[in-house]
Amino acid sequence: MVSPIFKPITQEKLSVKIANQIKELILQGKLKPGEPLPPERKLISILNVSRPSLREALKSLVGMGYLEITQGNRTIVRSLASGRILEPLDLLVKEDVLTALELIEVRKAIEAWNGFHAATRATDEEIATLEECAAAIEPHLDNAGTTFGKNDADFHLEIARASHNKVQTHIMFTIYDLLKNFIARFYGNMDSATIRGQHIRVVEAIKQRDPEKTREAILDHLDYVETCIRDAIGITGDQPNHYESLRTDVKKGSN
Numbered sequence: 476m477v478s479p480i481f482k483p484i485t486q487e488k489l490s491v492k493i494a495n496q497i498k499e500l501i502l503q504g505k506l507k508p509g510e511p512l513p514p515e516r517k518l519i520s521i522l523n524v525s526r527p528s529l530r531e532a533l534k535s536l537v538g539m540g541y542l543e544i545t546q547g548n549r550t551i552v553r554s555l556a557s558g559r560i561l562e563p564l565d566l567l568v569k570e571d572v573l574t575a576l577e578l579i580e581v582r583k584a585i586e587a588w589n590g591f592h593a594a595t596r597a598t599d600e601e602i603a604t605l606e607e608c609a610a611a612i613e614p615h616l617d618n619a620g621t622t623f624g625k626n627d628a629d630f631h632l633e634i635a636r637a638s639h640n641k642v643q644t645h646i647m648f649t650i651y652d653l654l655k656n657f658i659a660r661f662y663g664n665m666d667s668a669t670i671r672g673q674h675i676r677v678v679e680a681i682k683q684r685d686p687e688k689t690r691e692a693i694l695d696h697l698d699y700v701e702t703c704i705r706d707a708i709g710i711t712g713d714q715p716n717h718y719e720s721l722r723t724d725v726k727k728g729s730n
Contacts, residue, residue: 493524493532501541501552504641508554508648509632512542554649568653572708575657576701582650583697585643586631590689593637594681601637602682608633609674612667623667624659630674634693637681658700664707665700673699 500506512518512533519529533550536542543553567574597605608630612623628651635647673696680689 488531489524489528490531490535493522493529494535496522497532497536498539498541501555502641504639504644506552507636507641508552508645510552512550512552554652555645565653568657575654576704578650578654579697579701579704582647582654583694583701585647585650586634586693586697587690589635589638589640589643589647590677590681590693591686592640592643593634594684594686594689596639597637597681601633602678605630605633605637605678605681609671609678612671612674623662624655627670628655634677634681658704661704661707665703669699670696 497506497512506512513521515526515529519526522529533542537544537550540553540555542550544550568578593601608626611626611629631651632644632648635644638644673692677689677692677696680692
């Protein structure tokens with residue numbers, strides 16, 4: 476009679492082992508949302524595997540929602556906070572200014588905590604990266620367009636990474652992805668020199684290892700961004716009765 480404590484030995488396919496290793500790096504936060512994987516040839520060399528095995532592993536991770544293929548044919552880490560709710564919420568943000576402003580409120584709450592934790596957890600290397608992101612806006616003070624938007628996004632996502640909380644990082648990445656096109660419509664209403672100064676104050680607070688000062692600096696910055704958007708679409712303070720007409724106006728403006 477065979478003892479019930481023993482189980483048959485199964486041999487895992489190489490592609491499964493590759494997928495498990497990449498998945499574990501994502502779950503540990505060592506591979507972060509939006510981060511590209513090394514090129515295929517380099518991955519093959521690092522992992523010492525064949526091209527078919529690597530491609531099968533990456534395909535399975537895309538199917539499970541851990542990775543995605545960009546338009547530039549790069550393989551990047553997908554936010555684990557995205558899912559079934561993402562598509563309808565994305566549509567609402569595009570068509571309903573109320574939803575976009577509510578999402579900005581959520582962003583403020585999450586980013587304030589990102590900064591709070593980054594002030595105590597950020598490594599010297601991460602602080603140096605934040606300084607580079609803040610300084611990168613300088614050559615583009617008169618160009619409130621694509622380059623400015625990318626530099627701004629890099630700065631905020633680096634703060635999320637410096638929080639060393641992978642759940643907050645994934646949620647922040649998803650929120651920023653939802654809001655980026657909406658906010659981009661209002662870059663012309665913002666003063667990039669002001670934003671650069673606010674970014675520098677946030678970094679200085681993190682360098683001083685002052686969580687509360689960092690939280691306040693981030694909220695001051697995001698309050699400024701929200702005020703610029705509200706002014707641009709004609710909202711002063713909270714005016715819920717004004718939103719219905721704004722829904723139509725903003726939707727027309729996006730066409």
